[in-house]
Amino acid sequence: xxxxxxxxxxxxxxxxxxxxxxxxxxxxxxxxxxxxxxxxxxxxxxxxxxxxxxxxxxxxxxxxxxxxxxxxxxxxxxxxxxxxxxxxxxxxxxxxxxxxxxxxxxxxxxxxxxxxxxxxxxxxxxxxxxxxxxxxxxxxxxxxxxxxxxxxxxxxxxxxxxxxxxxxxxxxxxxxxxxxxxxxxxxxxxxxxxxxxxxxxxxxxxxxxxxxxxxxxxxxxxxxxxxxxxxxxxxxxxxxxxxxxx
Amino acid sequence: xxxxxxxxxxxxxxxxxxxxxxxxxxxxxxxxxxxxxxxxxxxxxxxxxxxxxxxxxxxxxxxxxxxxxxxxxxxxxxxxxxxxxxxxxxxxxxxxxxxxxxxxxxxxxxxxxxxxxxxxxxxxxxxxxxxxxxxxxxxxxxxxxxxxxxxxxxxxxxxxxxxxxxxxxxxxxxxxxxxxxxxxxxxxxxxxxxxxxxxxxxxxxxxxxxxxxxxxxxxxxxxxxxxxxxxxxxxxxxxxxxxxxxxxxxxxxxxxxxxxxxxxxxxxxxxxxxxxxxxxxxxxxxxxxxxxxxxxxxxxxxxxxxxxxxxxxxxxxxxxxxxxxxxxxxxxxxxxxxxxxxxxxxxxxxxxxxxxxxxxxxxxxxxxxxxxxxxxxxxxxxxxxxxxxxxxxxxxxxxxxxxxxxxxxxxxxxxxxxxxxxxxxx
Numbered sequence: 001x002x003x004x005x006x007x008x009x010x011x012x013x014x015x016x017x018x019x020x021x022x023x024x025x026x027x028x029x030x031x032x033x034x035x036x037x038x039x040x041x042x043x044x045x046x047x048x049x050x051x052x053x054x055x056x057x058x059x060x061x062x063x064x065x066x067x068x069x070x071x072x073x074x075x076x077x078x079x080x081x082x083x084x085x086x087x088x089x090x091x092x093x094x095x096x097x098x099x100x101x102x103x104x105x106x107x108x109x110x111x112x113x114x115x116x117x118x119x120x121x122x123x124x125x126x127x128x129x130x131x132x133x134x135x136x137x138x139x140x141x142x143x144x145x146x147x148x149x150x151x152x153x154x155x156x157x158x159x160x161x162x163x164x165x166x167x168x169x170x171x172x173x174x175x176x177x178x179x180x181x182x183x184x185x186x187x188x189x190x191x192x193x194x195x196x197x198x199x200x201x202x203x204x205x206x207x208x209x210x211x212x213x214x215x216x217x218x219x220x221x222x223x224x225x226x227x228x229x230x231x232x233x234x235x236x237x238x239x240x241x242x243x244x245x246x
Numbered sequence: 247x248x249x250x251x252x253x254x255x256x257x258x259x260x261x262x263x264x265x266x267x268x269x270x271x272x273x274x275x276x277x278x279x280x281x282x283x284x285x286x287x288x289x290x291x292x293x294x295x296x297x298x299x300x301x302x303x304x305x306x307x308x309x310x311x312x313x314x315x316x317x318x319x320x321x322x323x324x325x326x327x328x329x330x331x332x333x334x335x336x337x338x339x340x341x342x343x344x345x346x347x348x349x350x351x352x353x354x355x356x357x358x359x360x361x362x363x364x365x366x367x368x369x370x371x372x373x374x375x376x377x378x379x380x381x382x383x384x385x386x387x388x389x390x391x392x393x394x395x396x397x398x399x400x401x402x403x404x405x406x407x408x409x410x411x412x413x414x415x416x417x418x419x420x421x422x423x424x425x426x427x428x429x430x431x432x433x434x435x436x437x438x439x440x441x442x443x444x445x446x447x448x449x450x451x452x453x454x455x456x457x458x459x460x461x462x463x464x465x466x467x468x469x470x471x472x473x474x475x476x477x478x479x480x481x482x483x484x485x486x487x488x489x490x491x492x493x494x495x496x497x498x499x500x501x502x503x504x505x506x507x508x509x510x511x512x513x514x515x516x517x518x519x520x521x522x523x524x525x526x527x528x529x530x531x532x533x534x535x536x537x538x539x540x541x542x543x544x545x546x547x548x549x550x551x552x553x554x555x556x557x558x559x560x561x562x563x564x565x566x567x568x569x570x571x572x573x574x575x576x577x578x579x580x581x582x583x584x585x586x587x588x589x590x591x592x593x594x595x596x597x598x599x600x601x602x603x604x605x606x607x608x609x610x611x612x613x614x615x616x617x618x619x620x621x622x623x624x625x626x627x628x629x630x631x632x633x634x635x636x637x638x639x640x641x642x643x644x645x646x647x648x649x650x651x652x653x654x655x656x657x658x659x660x661x662x663x664x665x666x667x668x669x670x671x672x
Contacts, residue, residue, distance in 0.1 A: 003263055005263070005266065005298070006295075006298040008295070018295045019270065019294070019295035019297075019298065021263070021266055021267045021270055022267060023263050023264070023267070210274075210278075213271075213274045213294070213295070214267065214270065214271045214274065215271055215274045215275050215278065216271055216275065216536075217267060217268070217271055218351075218534075222351060225350065225351065226349075226351060226536075227325065227326075227328075227329040227349065227350075228325065228329070228536075
């Protein structure tokens with residue numbers, strides 16, 4: 001579904017992504033884990049067209065995304081949920097959702113209504129809060145709103161940037177349960193997370209990004225068992241991380 | 247996206263993306279963690295990010311057995327020692343052996359690969375699998391044991407028995423699968439023929455041949471004499487994976503596990519890639535190995551890529567393994583020994599370097615030996631037969647100890663050595 005080869009991107013002279021190749025198959029949750037500054041968000045921004053790639057190829061269902069303007073990419077079925085939710089605080093919950101469904105305009109109000117109902121079914125709390133200003137929602141509710149807003153355009157690939165940021169562990173669990181539910185309903189998810197353990201527990205596969213390069217990939221159980229991943233990202237054995245080979 | 251066919255390595259289009267991703271991340275890990283690879287790439291003016299397609303593999307320098315020996319013991323490991331759960335040793339090119347390490351995941355991958363190869367040979371939970379390999383291939387014995395246990399087969403672990411004991415095990419324990427070298431299988435078959443015994447007392451149905459290629463005549467002989475189906479597996483002792491390529495149920499060429507190894511065929515003299523279908527030296531790059539990645543390892547084995555697809559379901563790259571070698575290794579009963587290592591052992595035993603000598607594989611009473619001819623010269627000569635015999639004995643013991651293969655030492659005239667070894671005893 002998504003195939004990336006030799007992607008290079010950065011900010012001005014700063015090269016962040018150095019030759020990243022990866023792919024996401026239909027119906028799977030793929031996670032990208034890595035430390036701060038590894039290039040995870042840059043990768044998502046480049047796929048969604050917010051950042052221009054310096055070189056490389058991004059193919060989404062055989063369409064080349066490299067040359068496309070960012071506003072044209074969601075219409076192809078590839079949406080991004082940015083870090084920190086970035087909902088419209090001064091609009092109501094329902095208005096936020098309707099904005100997310102702008103690509104459905106051409107299908108008429110009925111289609112939009114149906115999508116709204118689907119999101120309310122997935123996130124019942126949003127129905128309760130639909131008249132409320134989005135800015136007054138709790139962090140977890142805002143994340144659900146951001147997810148609902150992205151799902152409004154009926155995407156086939158959902159890219160999520162750090163959905164667990166700033167949320168209590170119990171809420172994180174709820175959010176990740178919804179991600180699994182989305183996959184089970186046929187969506188494909190590309191998940192960028194610093195919370196490597198939580199991400200690997202729900203993902204099918206994962207890539208480890210380090211200073212803009214993929215240094216390891218594998219199935220989630222495989223990565224969860226990898227000694228290097230455990231040390232660097234799962235908080236195990238951390239004190240001994242830098243003590244060399246012996 | 248325009249798909250550029252990756253010509254050099256012939257990986258099916260279906261897996262090009264996966265293989266490229268694994269290849270690039272292996273290179274990134276090796277470059278980050280192994281000073282040897284970092285230095286080698288820098289010397290070529292390369293950075294891992296320059297490798298953008300499988301065709302670019304040809305830009306990377308080769309890794310040889312000499313490099314493995316020079317980096318003895320742990321300098322090529324790409325993970326800290328405490329992440330290593332197994333350490334294997336194989337004969338090297340010098341007095342240093344080759345040491346390889348495995349993480350827990352590496353072992354799991356090997357186990358699964360061996361299990362897949364065995365399943366392709368029809369091995370199942372109802373089978374009794376016996377492993378009979380020389381001590382030099384003991385690493386493979388462990389991998390076969392793990393792979394067979396994964397399938398659920400009963401395993402008789404690796405013990406190299408005398409031929410009479412082997413026949414007794416085959417008669418009484420009733421193994422249905424035997425994993426061994428073509429040399430040993432031949433010895434068993436010939437003894438059986440000499441004894442005029444029937445195979446009806448055995449339940450052996452599958453013979454898995456490892457360590458050296460068996461030609462068509464030998465396979466036919468073994469199949470007939472032992473009343474079995476033969477399957478060939480290919481492996482390397484440096485990355486102990488006895489089954490990195492295997493035959494499927496059609497017995498048609500070796501299927502390389504190309505999700506774990508990237509195969510290339512090169513011209514052994516120029517190092518340039520040869521077109522698919524042409525003979526050359528097999529070069530392998532590991533794609534999933536974490537502890538001991540090998541980048542463009544020259545195997546010294548002669549092979550060619552088979553371009554026609556197999557009639558079986560899998561679409562793995564197929565190779566034909568040819569009997570000749572492209573390097574200085576001597577293959578004795580599946581165990582590969584470098585000539586330089588043998589000569590170092592000879593020199594150590596004698597205390598000087600013999601002026602003329604030659605090494606070759608020979609058979610006596612159907613058992614395969616490494617035969618060493620040493621020219622009679624002043625430094626060696628003694629008028630006491632006892633002294634001469636003692637020296638020859640010392641050479642034999644030393645080489646046997648260093649290489650783990652059975653050895654015969656003979657003194658010859660220089661002219662006889664110059665004429666070259668005789669053809670193998672039949």
